[in-house]
Amino acid sequence: MKIVALGLRGIPDVMGGVETHCEQLYPRMRRLAPDIDITVLARKPYVSDDRDAFDGVTIRPIPAITHPYFEAILHTFLGLIHARFTERADVVHIHAVGxxxxxxxxxxxxxxxxxxxxxxxxxxxxxxxxxxxxxxxGERMAARFSNRMISVSRPVAKSIVERYPDLAGRIRVIPNGAALEAEAGTNAAEAASVLAELGLTPGRYVMTVARLVPEKGIHDLVEAASGLPEGMKLVVVGGAQHGGAYAEGLLAKASDRIVFAGAMPRGRIAPLYRNTALFVLPSYHEGLPIVALEALAMGARVLLSDIDANRDLKLDAANYFPVGDIEALRRKLADPASIPMADTEFVLARYDWDVIARETLDLFRSLGKVDGSFRPARLVSADDRSG
Structure with missing residues (x-):
């Protein structure tokens, strides 16, 4: 079977949740099934022409424009032509509703x-x-015409079923995983180097990882940072894909206490997770937040907005604050040590990328058994695996 992936910017180390998902998923699928060929059709602005493989996965950069409205759709159209006539794909794996x-x-x-x-x-x-x-x-077309549908989030799957009740049997919930390896960020010299470059002291900063776009709520976190204890900094890891007034407005608020670190490779983010006093994700919109899973896997204290996607992680009530409530967030930031620690082993077991890859591989293999139509699938999530 030859699988061609579309809908992502590229891998590896390309900013974005979809990109992290693919970077973690496809190499594991290849290790489980060496007979399956997986090719990612990447967008040239994000992946260089000399990148042709990553951990057993073929990377094929093809032309793409950089535009907030037309980039994904035009690249997908070109990618489908390429998948059919150049790659000779059996299956295309399309990501995201656009x-x-x-x-x-x-x-x-x-x-x-x-x-x-x-x-x-x-x-x-x-x-x-x-x-x-x-x-x-686009969501409707995916629900109507795809041979198999995966949702990374149970709340999203339930929302789809509520709007399209006849599609209830066509959705399989397979979540994102805790993306960083357990040993990541443990090298003391490397960790010290990363922190020193940003002027940070272990345990004396709060951090977030997100693109600089409004739905991530970074503006709320920056405003609430005035509540941080004396001497504690806020570190924002992530950049803006297309720039714009919102990102420029945020970056203008950089100071001695508010550090914008820009986009960083995941290997360099790991030491930040391990040494932070608190990880915060103030999002207004998420699917299933990989960065929160990464922070939890690294043993960080975590504070999340109370949107459905974040609450689906089923943390203690004290790990959440009302989305958009800056005063509530400011009160939480005043005492990071009061935020409960999560069970790291439970997170790693519940959101295990190896299990996720196996379930995804089984779904792809089922295509050969059902002759192009859906086999009804129950809603399955990490809850079912954890018992």
């Missing part, structure tokens, strides 16, 4: 389609009304 718009084209080209729903992107403030309508239609 690229989902073109699933009917994939079917017309004779390709089987597995679609992964990473979140209700049409709820993001950055999109105008036309874009939101197009994204909703």
């Amino acid at each position: 690229p989902g718009l073109l699933i009917p084209v994939a079917k017309l080209l004779g390709l089987s389609v597995v679609f992964t729903h990473h979140g209700e992107d049409y709820r993001r403030d950055k999109w105008n009304g036309v874009a939101k309508a197009a994204l909703r239609f």
Whole structure:
């Protein structure tokens, strides 16, 4: 079986939840099934031409424009033509509801389609009304025409079932995983180097990892940072894909106590997780937040907004604050040590990428058994695996 992946910018070390998902998933699928060929059709602005493989996965950069509205859809269209006539794919794995718009084209080209729903992107403030309508239609096309559908989030799957009750049997919940390896960030010299570059002291900073876009709520965190204890800093890891006024406004607030570190490779973020006093994710919108899973896996204290996707992690009530409530967030930041520690071993077991890869591989293999139509699948999530 030859699988071609579309809908992501590229791998490895490309900023974004979908990209992290693919970087962790596909190499594991290849190790489990060496007979399966997996090719990622990356976007050239994000992956250099000399990158042709990553951990057993073929990387094929193809042309793409850098544009907030047309980048993903145009790259997906070109990618489908490439997958059909150059790669000779058996299956395309399409990620996110925007690229989902073109699933009917994939079917017309004779390709089987597995679609992964990473979140209700049409709820993001950055999109105008036309874009939101197009994204909703992309979700509908994915639900109607894909051969298999995966949701990384149980709340998202339930939302889809509520809106499209006839599609209830077509959705399989396979979550994101805790992406960083257990030993990541443990090298003392490397950790000291990363912290020194940013002017940080272990245990004397609060951090977040996110793109600089409104739905991540970084503006709330920056405003609430005034509540941090004396001498404690806020570190924001992540950049802005297309720049813009929002990101520029945030970056203008950099100071001795508010550090914008920019995008960083995951290997260099690990020491920050391990040495932070608190990880905060103030998002207004998520699918299933990989960065929160990473922080939990590294043993960090975690504070999350109380949106459904974050509450699906089932942490203690004290690990949440009302989304958008800056005063509540400021009160939490005043005493980071009061935020409960989560059970790291439980997180690693519940969101195990090896188990996730095996479940995803089983879903792909089932395509050969059902002749292009859905086999009804129950809603399965990490809850079922953990008993």
